[in-house]
Amino acid sequence: MLCQECLKRNATVLINTNINGNQKTIHLCNQCAAKLGLSPFGGMGNMLSAFLNNNDVLQTRKSLVCPECGYQLEQMNQAGFLGCDKCYESFAEQLLPVIKRIQGSVTHKPEISPQEAQPDRIEQLKKELKEAIDQEEYERAAQLRDSIKEIEKGEKA
Amino acid sequence: MSNIVLSSRVRLARNIAGKPFPFYAPPNLQKEMARKISEAFKGKKDYSYLELESLPEVDKHLLVERHLISPEFAASSNHGGVWLTKDEHISVMVNEEDHVRLQALQEGFALEETLAQANATDELIKAVVPYAYSEKLGYLTCCPTNLGTGMRASVMLHLPALTRIGQITPLIESITKLGLTARGIYGEGSQVQGDMYQVSNRITLGVTQNDIITNVGNVCQDIIKKEEKARAYLQEKGPMQLADVVYRAYGTLANAKLMPIAEFMQLISDVRMGAGMGYFNLKQPDVIDKLILAAQPAAIIKRSGQDLSEPARDQARAAMINKEITKNVKINEG
Numbered sequence: 188m189l190c191q192e193c194l195k196r197n198a199t200v201l202i203n204t205n206i207n208g209n210q211k212t213i214h215l216c217n218q219c220a221a222k223l224g225l226s227p228f229g230g231m232g233n234m235l236s237a238f239l240n241n242n243d244v245l246q247t248r249k250s251l252v253c254p255e256c257g258y259q260l261e262q263m264n265q266a267g268f269l270g271c272d273k274c275y276e277s278f279a280e281q282l283l284p285v286i287k288r289i290q291g292s293v294t295h296k297p298e299i300s301p302q303e304a305q306p307d308r309i310e311q312l313k314k315e316l317k318e319a320i321d322q323e324e325y326e327r328a329a330q331l332r333d334s335i336k337e338i339e340k341g342e343k344a
Numbered sequence: 345m346s347n348i349v350l351s352s353r354v355r356l357a358r359n360i361a362g363k364p365f366p367f368y369a370p371p372n373l374q375k376e377m378a379r380k381i382s383e384a385f386k387g388k389k390d391y392s393y394l395e396l397e398s399l400p401e402v403d404k405h406l407l408v409e410r411h412l413i414s415p416e417f418a419a420s421s422n423h424g425g426v427w428l429t430k431d432e433h434i435s436v437m438v439n440e441e442d443h444v445r446l447q448a449l450q451e452g453f454a455l456e457e458t459l460a461q462a463n464a465t466d467e468l469i470k471a472v473v474p475y476a477y478s479e480k481l482g483y484l485t486c487c488p489t490n491l492g493t494g495m496r497a498s499v500m501l502h503l504p505a506l507t508r509i510g511q512i513t514p515l516i517e518s519i520t521k522l523g524l525t526a527r528g529i530y531g532e533g534s535q536v537q538g539d540m541y542q543v544s545n546r547i548t549l550g551v552t553q554n555d556i557i558t559n560v561g562n563v564c565q566d567i568i569k570k571e572e573k574a575r576a577y578l579q580e581k582g583p584m585q586l587a588d589v590v591y592r593a594y595g596t597l598a599n600a601k602l603m604p605i606a607e608f609m610q611l612i613s614d615v616r617m618g619a620g621m622g623y624f625n626l627k628q629p630d631v632i633d634k635l636i637l638a639a640q641p642a643a644i645i646k647r648s649g650q651d652l653s654e655p656a657r658d659q660a661r662a663a664m665i666n667k668e669i670t671k672n673v674k675i676n677e678g
Contacts, residue, residue, distance in 0.1 A: 188513055212517055256364045268441070271364045272476030272484040286481075286488050291523075292550025295482030295492045299552065 190216035253277035309338055347620030348568050350500040350540065350633060352454045353411070354462040354557070355447035357485045357494035358469065359476040365486035366422050366439040374423040378438045383472040385427055391434075395425040402651075405642035408530060411449060413437055415530050434465050441486050442494075444469055451630065453564070455497055455557040462495075463553075482549060492549030497557050499564045500529065504539040504617040505574035506567075512541075515567065523547045524563055538609035538616075538636070543567065575621055590618030597669045602655070603662035608639050615673065624673050631672040639665060 190198045191214050198214035251260040258270025260278050269275065275282060287293050312335045319328040359365060360377055369377070385391045396404070396417070404418040412435040413426050424439030437445040446469070448461035476484040482492035490496075506512050516526045525546045528536045543564055545556045578586050593614035597603075616632045618624055626632065637643060644657050644664070652660060 212520065214513075255362075256368065258364075258368060266367070268365060268367060268486045269488070270368045272359060272361060272478075275478065275481060275484055282488065286491065286549070289489055290491060290547055290549040292492075292547075293481070294550055295478075295480060296550050296552050296555070297482075298554070 188214050190214060192216070251278060251281070309335055312338075347616070348502055348571050349453040349564070350502055351411075351449055351451050352458050352497075352499050353447055353449045354455065354458040354495065354497045355445060356462050356466055356483075357442040357490045357496075358444040358446070358466065358483060359485060360443050361474040361476040363443070363476075366424065366441065366443060367486070369439075371423055374439050377443055378424050380473050381436075381438050381444060381469060382427075384469040388468070390429050390431075391427050392430075393425055393427050396420065397423065399425075402642050402645050406646055409640040409642050410637060411530070414440060414445075416440065417445075434461060436465065436469070442490070443473075451633075453499065453561075455499065455561050459497070459553060459557055490548050493551065493553055493556065495548055495553055495556055496544050497560045498542045498544035499560060500540060500542050501564065501567060501571070502538070502540050502613070502616060503567070503571050504613050505578050506571050507539045508578060509574050511570070511574065515570065516541075519543065519563055519567075520546075522559070522563055524560065537606070538613040540613070575617065579621065586621075587623065590614050590621075590623050591675070594618070594624070594669070594673070594675065597665050599666065601662050602658045603639075603665060604654075604658050605639070605641060605661070608661060608665065609636075612636055612639070615669075619673065623676055625676050627672040627674075631668075635665065635668055635672070638668070 188198045190196050193216060196216035198216055252258070253270055253274045254277060255273035256271040258274055260281060263269055263274075263278070269278075283293050312331055316328055316331040316335065319325075319331060360380065363369065363373065363377060366374055366377075382393065385393070394403075394407075399407075404413070407413040407426065408415050408418050410432060412428060412432060414437070417424075417426075417437050417440045420440065422439040424437070426438065427436040428434070433449055435447050435449070437447075446462060446465050448458040448465065450458050450461075478484060483490075483494035485491055485494055503512065503515075506515060519526060523546050524543055526541045526543050529538070529540045529542060543560065545551075545560055548556075551559075593611040597608075597611050597615060612632065612635065615624065619626055619632060628634075638647075639661050641657060644660050645652050647664075648660055
């Protein structure tokens with residue numbers, strides 16, 4: 188595929204954008220990508236500033252400074268990076284819409300610990316046990332019954 | 345199937361709580377953080393540390409070619425380095441974009457194993473430094489594109505047949521809709537070489553580690569099936585043309601006297617596909633993948649022990665490949 192910018196070189200960089208729900212895919216060669224500020228080594232940083240520039244909420248960004256590290260919101264606009272972990276609190280109001288656009292979510296989903304997963308696991312095994320009995324697979328059923336016993340024993344202990 | 349998958353990788357981005365991210369931290373603080381993180385590897389004999397500043401350029405490039413550090417890190421002037429295990433399955437970049445960028449890398453399709461390895465290394469570091477983490481946003485990273493899990497799971501796929509029948513672009517567009525991306529062999533922004541694509545998750549927040557490897561794994565399974573179908577299609581449609589492509593590539597690799605890297609990657613891609621389809625017998629299953637690593641520019645320079653110019657490299661590469669390919673890859677006469 189040819190680069191959509193110069194129409195001469197082969198496209199080697201694929202840029203996907205999603206601005207206000209408009210998805211776009213652009214194919215570029217390295218040289219044109221660099222010219223457009225989407226250079227391979229600029230990484231997602233530049234993509235982020237594209238998001239930021241489209242965000243009206245950030246009109247007030249000039250005066251905002253993270254009290255923890257002294258980083259300015261405007262610097263983030265250029266680099267696409269934050270100054271420290273506390274910046275996420277300092278600039279929460281401005282950042283959350285941006286995060287929502289990049290990630291499609293603003294809520295971390297914690298890993299399920301083995302303890303929490305256990306009741307579901309037993310339910311699952313019981314369902315499988317019933318299926319095995321219905322299909323007269325008694326050997327499998329016996330294995331499943333043992334597994335359920337094993338987990339229940341572990342819970343009591 | 346194993347011939348289509350080259351490797352699986354999981355990387356985690358982590359930061360020390362309450363400290364500026366590396367690019368915004370003064371040099372003495374960067375050094376201090378590298379020292380703190382090093383405590384995690386105290387007494388761990390299988391790990392060794394390479395300090396970025398004292399590493400010659402060619403060695404940095406060699407690490408990039410072996411997928412142990414990123415091209416960005418090789419070019420960085422931060423104080424930091426990389427912790428590596430002897431088998432090169434684990435690498436931990438210190439003061440790259442984040443304070444900690446750890447990766448587990450394995451040959452073949454092994455996302456679950458690599459995730460377990462990455463998490464085990466994560467535990468080592470977690471024991472010595474407090475991580476920047478919030479209940480709401482998960483692991484807090486220098487760039488919001490890595491928030492939440494801080495995790496990127498990727499599989500390197502070799503897709504020559506899909507490339508040949510012109511199905512790569514629509515394929516990449518369709519996986520983009522599933523929240524994944526396909527990049528070149530050295531990660532973000534890198535060029536596609538030898539029909540090799542790194543397929544990884546784009547979204548890191550609002551999903552668990554298991555959600556990510558399940559999603560990446562399922563999509564890759566699907567791509568592998570498509571590549572197998574495309575190979576069968578090529579064989580059925582024009583068996584003589586396909587044989588011509590793979591044997592012609594082999595002949596050139598075995599005999600050419602000057603071999604630029606771009607040409608090498610294309611030819612070895614054809615031979616690698618041929619090997620997967622029974623056109624060749626290999627001395628060891630991984631000889632072609634080893635040859636690909638050995639033919640990269642920094643590897644050629646390192647082996648010669650001299651700072652070779654590009655034309656000299658092309659000559660050294662051709663000589664090495666002529667010898668290795670005829671020794672390790674035989675035409676299947678059957």
